[in-house]
Amino acid sequence: MSGSIRVGVGGWTFAPWRGVFYPTDCKQKDELAFASRRLTAIEINGTYYSGFSAATFAKWAKETPDGFVFSLKASRFCTNRRVLAEGGESIRRFFAQGLGELGERLGPILWQFMATKKFDADDFAAFLDLLPADLAGRPLRHVLEVRHDSFANSRFVDLCRQRGVAICAADHATYPLIADVTADFIYARLMRGQDEIDTCYPASGLDTWAGRLRDWSGGGAPADLAPVSPQLAPAAPGRDVFAFLISGGKVRAPIGAMALIERL
Numbered sequence: 001m002s003g004s005i006r007v008g009v010g011g012w013t014f015a016p017w018r019g020v021f022y023p024t025d026c027k028q029k030d031e032l033a034f035a036s037r038r039l040t041a042i043e044i045n046g047t048y049y050s051g052f053s054a055a056t057f058a059k060w061a062k063e064t065p066d067g068f069v070f071s072l073k074a075s076r077f078c079t080n081r082r083v084l085a086e087g088g089e090s091i092r093r094f095f096a097q098g099l100g101e102l103g104e105r106l107g108p109i110l111w112q113f114m115a116t117k118k119f120d121a122d123d124f125a126a127f128l129d130l131l132p133a134d135l136a137g138r139p140l141r142h143v144l145e146v147r148h149d150s151f152a153n154s155r156f157v158d159l160c161r162q163r164g165v166a167i168c169a170a171d172h173a174t175y176p177l178i179a180d181v182t183a184d185f186i187y188a189r190l191m192r193g194q195d196e197i198d199t200c201y202p203a204s205g206l207d208t209w210a211g212r213l214r215d216w217s218g219g220g221a222p223a224d225l226a227p228v229s230p231q232l233a234p235a236a237p238g239r240d241v242f243a244f245l246i247s248g249g250k251v252r253a254p255i256g257a258m259a260l261i262e263r264l
Contacts, residue, residue: 003238008041010246021254036064048073054098069107085126108141115147143187152176157229179225186216193249200249200256210263
C-alpha cells in the first residue's frame with residue numbers, strides 16, 4: 001500500500017512563467033485554475049511575509065479541483081526570532097487568519113528557519129509544544145525546514161520523531177539534506193534546478209527523485225540517502241509525500257514538476 005504523492009512548485013504568480021508554462025492567452029486571474037489542473041500541489045510563499053483574509057483562502061479553494069493541496073509557509077514572525085519559545089502569539093495569529101477556509105485543500109504547514117539559526121534542543125522543544133495539533137478539528141501536519149548544519153544530529157531528529165513533526169528533505173547546495181522519516185508524511189524541496197535545463201532538473205535527477213518519492217510513499221526509505229539517526233522510522237503501510245521544485249531554476253520549475261508527475 002502506498003500513500004499519495006503530490007508534486008508542485010512555489011506559488012503561481014510569476015511573470016516569466018507566461019509563455020513558458022502559462023499559454024500566452026491565459027489571463028492572470030485564471031493562472032491558479034490553470035496551474036492546479038496540471039500540478040497536484042502548490043506551496044504558498046506569500047503567507048511567510050504577510051497575512052491574508054479568510055475570503056482569500058476561500059477563493060483559492062474554490063478555484064482549485066478536488067484532491068489539490070496547498071502547503072503554507074508559516075509567518076516569518078514565528079520563526080525569525082532569537083527565542084522560539086516566545087513565538088506563541090505570532091503562531092496564534094497565523095492560524096487565526098482563516099486558513100480553515102481551505103478545507104480539505106489545506107496541506108502541511110512549513111516552518112522555515114534562517115540559515116543562521118542553530119539547533120538549541122530546549123528552545124526547539126518549547127517551539128514544537130506551541131504548534132497546534134488541529135485547526136477547528138482538522139488535524140494539522142507540521143514540517144520544519146532547517147538550514148544550519150547543527151541540525152544534522154540525532155537529538156534533533158529524535159525530537160521531531162517524538163512529536164510527529166516532519167523534517168524537510170532539502171535538496172540544496174549548502175543546506176543539510178536530512179532524509180530521516182519522523183512523521184506520517186514526507187516533505188521535500190528540490191532546489192538545485194537550472195533554467196538552462198528544459199525540465200529544471202536533468203532527466204537523471206528526476207528519475208532519482210521519482211524513485212525516492214516512491215520509496216517513501218510505499219512506507220520505506222531511499223537506500224541512497226543515509227539517515228542521521230540510527231533509530232527506525234515510524235512504521236507505516238504508506239505515507240503521503242509532498243515534493244516541490246522551488247527556488248533554483250524557477251522559470252522551468254513547473255515544467256520539471258509536470259515531468260516528475262509523469263514519472264510517478
